Amino acid sequence: MSDVGLTWEDVARTHGRKIYNFAYRLTGNPDDAADLAQDVLIRVKRGLATYQPGSFDGWLWRITRNAFLDDIRRKKRRPTVPLPDEVDRMALASVPAPDHVLAQVRLGPDVQNALLKLPHDFREAVVMCDIVGLSYAEIAGAVGVPVGTIRSRIHRGRGQLREMLS
Amino acid sequence: MSHSGELLSAYLDGELTKAEELNVVGHLETCTRCQTELGDSHEARAMVRALPILDMPTWVTSGVASSPVELPVRRRPLAWAAAAAAAAFVLVVGFATFVATPPAIEITFTEISNTLRLPASQDGLPPGARAVVIARSSDGIAE
Numbered sequence: 439m440s441d442v443g444l445t446w447e448d449v450a451r452t453h454g455r456k457i458y459n460f461a462y463r464l465t466g467n468p469d470d471a472a473d474l475a476q477d478v479l480i481r482v483k484r485g486l487a488t489y490q491p492g493s494f495d496g497w498l499w500r501i502t503r504n505a506f507l508d509d510i511r512r513k514k515r516r517p518t519v520p521l522p523d524e525v526d527r528m529a530l531a532s533v534p535a536p537d538h539v540l541a542q543v544r545l546g547p548d549v550q551n552a553l554l555k556l557p558h559d560f561r562e563a564v565v566m567c568d569i570v571g572l573s574y575a576e577i578a579g580a581v582g583v584p585v586g587t588i589r590s591r592i593h594r595g596r597g598q599l600r601e602m603l604s
Numbered sequence: 605m606s607h608s609g610e611l612l613s614a615y616l617d618g619e620l621t622k623a624e625e626l627n628v629v630g631h632l633e634t635c636t637r638c639q640t641e642l643g644d645s646h647e648a649r650a651m652v653r654a655l656p657i658l659d660m661p662t663w664v665t666s667g668v669a670s671s672p673v674e675l676p677v678r679r680r681p682l683a684w685a686a687a688a689a690a691a692a693f694v695l696v697v698g699f700a701t702f703v704a705t706p707p708a709i710e711i712t713f714t715e716i717s718n719t720l721r722l723p724a725s726q727d728g729l730p731p732g733a734r735a736v737v738i739a740r741s742s743d744g745i746a747e
């Protein structure tokens with residue numbers, strides 16, 4: 439995307455869904471996720487005035503991450519268990535299937551619960567990678583740690599998820 | 605030879621350098637432990653990627669559209685009011701002190717308004733009135 443003349447509406451259109459799903463998978467709660475997405479877009483709206491064209495994704499996900507951390511500090515909120523609204527969409531799980539297929543159609547709430555049990559740093563890295571689709575370098579830029587740290591967090595996060603869901 | 609460990613997820617994600625990738629591929633040919641670990645990482649990734657992607661509620665953007673650019677916006681007025689009561693400490697020390705007896709420290713209402721980002725208006729104050737306000741706030745903005 440061209441950074442020139444970017445408006446918050448553009449960002450909402452192109453990244454709103456990703457921001458919302460990032461927040462949802464980190465909190466496990468759709469209402470908190472919506473509040474967070476709104477907070478992020480308001481920060482974007484205020485921040486675009488001084489935004490220097492460059493790594494847009496780094497800038498946006500740094501804002502998103504900070505909004506989430508500020509929210510945790512403000513509310514001292516713990517992640518909540520997900521609502522059962524995902525069960526319908528994952529109805530495939532009732533169909534008998536080989537083990538390796540079963541693993542991939544595991545109920546969403548199980549996976550969400552496992553995500554919420556991960557240490558925050560691992561969950562953040564895994565969600566940025568596999569839900570948002572950021573590269574390791576983009577995640578490292580947003581989080582402010584070396585790429586090697588992100589490698590480690592993603593691998594250990596996935597290892598713990600696999601353990602919990604086996 | 606040491607195991608590939610955390611390089612395995614990076615390998616899966618196409619995040620290794622060419623040299624690292626050659627090493628991992630070579631190691632995987634003979635190490636069943638790393639083959640299993642790679643399979644575990646692959647399955648965990650597939651499960652997370654299979655989570656449904658939800659649509660953002662439309663009220664989110666309408667709330668952003670109506671928010672002013674220059675002021676922090678509190679999304680939940682009641683929750684914010686409670687937090688503000690705890691965080692902000694606003695004390696009106698003096699009010700309606702007349703010009704004939706100037707206070708030791710003079711702070712005009714306009715200055716206070718600017719500091720607190722309140723509307724700079726003296727409407728409703730008696731002529732010559734001064735308000736002395738001491739404000740403390742955790743984030744520097746008392747509202």
Ligand SMILES: [Zn+2]
Nearest residue numbers: 607608635638
């Ligand atoms: Zn090995």
